[in-house]
Amino acid sequence: MFPGLRWRLLLSYLTVMAAILSIFGAGVYVFFSRSMYSQLDKKLRTLAQAATPSFTQVKAKGSTYVNQVDTVPWRDIFNHDSQSLEWFDNQGKLLARRGTIDLEFPLKLGSWTFPNKKTHVPVRAYTVSVFTDSSLDRPEGFIRASQSLEEIETIKNQLFWVLIFGGMSTLILIGLGGFWLTRKAIEPIEESFSKLKQFTADASHELRGPVTAIKASVDVMQCHPERIHPKDAKKLAAISSATTQMGQLIGDLLFLARTDNATDVPSRKRTTIALDRIIQDIVVLLEPMAQEKNITFKYQLMPNIYAFGDKSELNRLFSNLIENALQYTPSGGKVNVSLTKHNRFALVNVEDSGIGIAPEQIPFVFDRFWRADKARTRREGGTGLGLAIANAIAQNNGGKITLTSQVNKGSCFQVRIPVLAQKVEIKPRPV
Ligand SMILES: Nc1ncnc2c1ncn2[C@@H]1O[C@H](COP(=O)(O)OP(=O)(O)O)[C@@H](O)[C@H]1O
Ligand SMILES: [Mg+2]
Structure with missing residues (x-):
């Protein structure tokens, strides 16, 4: 009974711990992913905003201006290998592009993630509106900064496996600790249970003698009905029946106590x-x-x-x-x-x-x-x-x-x- 209970306890303990660890792991994963995305968005917004002053030049000269790498103001924060900058007029027509990503994404303001069918690594893009004349309420064009999500995906992947392996190792350690703890927790229960069984066995054993003696005395009295006052005969019969019942109950309790191994089982034949x-x-x-x-x-x-x-x-x-x-x-x-x-x-x-x-x-x-x-x-x-x-x-x-x-x-x-x-x-x- 107790080994089964111990395993059930350990299993429940591990299930609760696994649930807590999964929630914690999922929380950490989501938190870090979100913070990486928001950092990337900030970076892309800064890049797009840094490119805003060059909009008039790009509109006038097109790609020729963009290719003058030394003069462009955003050269220091632009990573040519993984990023891309695109200039659009207010109709959404591409004016110029600089960078490695040359995909046709729909123009959407703010930050968006687009799938990349060529490399299968999604791309994050941030689009800002350009206002050169503050009196106009329509933007004159748009600038979009985009970056491949390869780096973030790699970090996310690593984080995922670190969390999985970390969680599993923690669960194994919790299992080992839990095994010891459940043993310690069950010890007093086991002890009191065995004391209870011993008590039942001892009590029924001790009660058997007096009950047998009462029964024997009543039987002897009933053998001589002439000595019994007629008014007491019924009472004596009630005592006899109650004693028989008590003897049966004591016998049953003793039998169960013996099968529980509380006392030495007289070797079964x-x-x-x-x-x-x-x-x-x-x-x-x-x-x-x-x-x-x-x-x-x-x-x-x-x-x-x-x-x-x-x-x-x-x-x-x-x-x-x-x-x-x-x-x-x-x-x-x-x-x-x-x-x-x-x-x-x-x-x-x-x-x-x-x-x-x-x-x-x-x-x-x-x-x-x-x-x-x-x-x-x-x-x-x-x-x-x-x-x-x-x-x-x-x-x-x-x-x-x-x-x-x-x-x-x-x-x-x-x-x-x-x-x-x-x-x-x-x-x-x-x-
Ligand atoms: N064949 C049966 N049909 C209906 N109820 C039963 C039957 N056998 C046992 N029970 C129910 O199970 C209980 C426990 O049975 P048992 O352990 O033999 O105790 P007891 O017969 O002394 O009451 C009974 O009190 C009765 O309610
Ligand atoms: Mg019965």
């Missing part, structure tokens, strides 16, 4: 068991109960199916289920028990046409002390531990119990336990 025989014995024993309730009780048991286990445990497992089926089926109903074999498993179906269990309650039926009847009346007898015990026994034998049920239609408990390939006789060793 594992033998080869013919499942049809063990089930038939239970059916014979419970037939009077079915007759009393007017329940049609049927069984089909495939012979020669053997399991290896403790006879009294398996007996308890099947009788708990069959008893429940009879208990929770109203008179006139049906209970069917079948034993079949599928691959290497024996399948025992205990089917009834009883009150059924609501779908939302099915996950809890194997919990200790769980009863559909919230008032926990003892009208039907039992302690609320029957199914928990049956489940523990099935698991101890490498099997499991599954339940399908419909309210007011009936339930089917299916026990699946591994079978022996062939009957093995275990002979007692000679002393």
Whole structure:
């Protein structure tokens, strides 16, 4: 139970951490990308603005002016290899161009990114309007500065991989730390849980003696009814029944505590068991109960199916289920028990046409002390531990119990336990 819990805790911890790291990484990536773009935009705007004074000259002389590299005012900030400057008249007609990027982009004011089909590296462009005469409200032309995004794309790519590898290494370190932390966190819970189990085991063990003594005394008293005052006879019968019930409850608790390994499990007497025989014995024993309730009780048991286990445990497992089926089926109903074999498993179906269990309650039926009847009346007898015990026994034998049920239609408990390939006789060793 605890190793599973530890892994689940670690997994949840890692999922939360991975989510936080992803959000953080995505934030860093977006922040740096945006700041690189805004820096580039600033650079391009400055370049375009620096070229504005040359607009009149360019308009007059065209490319000849632009090619006089020594005289142009923007020569110091212009990078000929990755940037481009273009002059347009107010109709959007290209007047001159300087630089390596010679693509036909639509003219749009402000900053824009355009795809470049030639190099597949997008281009960032910044366009400003040129006003040479402040009295005019229409621009006289436009200047566009553009730069290839190759450098930014490379940095973004590097940043992406640094964040991915950084995130993964951090997650591995968090996983290692989390493994240690979850172990530390679960230790006290594990300790108190084992103390609780030990307490249940000790308490039920200690209670067994006094309860047995009370029961024995009451039985002795009941053997001599002439000595009992008639007014006390009923009270004595109530004490006897309550003591029997308490003894049963203590026995069930002790059994569960032992299967939890809280105390030393008295070595089980594992033998080869013919499942049809063990089930038939239970059916014979419970037939009077079915007759009393007017329940049609049927069984089909495939012979020669053997399991290896403790006879009294398996007996308890099947009788708990069959008893429940009879208990929770109203008179006139049906209970069917079948034993079949599928691959290497024996399948025992205990089917009834009883009150059924609501779908939302099915996950809890194997919990200790769980009863559909919230008032926990003892009208039907039992302690609320029957199914928990049956489940523990099935698991101890490498099997499991599954339940399908419909309210007011009936339930089917299916026990699946591994079978022996062939009957093995275990002979007692000679002393
Ligand atoms: N065959 C069944 N049909 C309907 N309800 C059932 C059946 N078997 C068990 N239950 C429900 O599961 C609860 C737990 O069963 P169990 O552990 O045997 O305790 P108990 O029988 O002592 O109440 C029962 O109280 C009952 O509500
Ligand atoms: Mg029961």
